[in-house]
Amino acid sequence: MATLRDLDELALGMPEAAKELAEDGRPTYTVNGKYFCFHRKRRKDAVDPETGEPLDDVLVFRVDGPESKELQLADPRGIFFTTPHWNGYPGVLLRIPDLAQLSRDELRDLVVDAWLCRVPKRIAKAWLAENG
DSSP: OOOHHHHHHHHHTSTTEEEEEOTTOOEEEEETTEEEEEEEOOOTTSBOTTTOOBOSOEEEEEOSSHHHHHHHHTOTTOOEEOOGGGTTSSEEEEEGGGGGGSOHHHHHHHHHHHHHHHSOHHHHHHHHHHHO
16 A cells, blocks of 8 residues: 655655655655656646545656556556646646555556656666666
């Protein structure tokens, strides 16, 4: 069962990764000045189905393209989603409570894949050579 603490540890464990905090404490994980995962602020395009209120517990993970996005969205658990705002953009959304449906290894894969989308190629190549 993955947690926000796991996300923090895994994201910051990637080479050259950094954590930036919004004024309200929401983290953005970056590499080379580009995000690979962040806790997004409330937006009208993602609302709680029961209350209609904008969700404040949504994480965004970068993916490497439309095929990867569709694979994530097809996860049978239904935990990954997108909104019209994200149509055509290489990112998938996940609610923080749904982290519990991921194993730590699954979260690691999600973080690594997101990081690989943003890290400079020479760093990615070196990391992949060392870590498979």
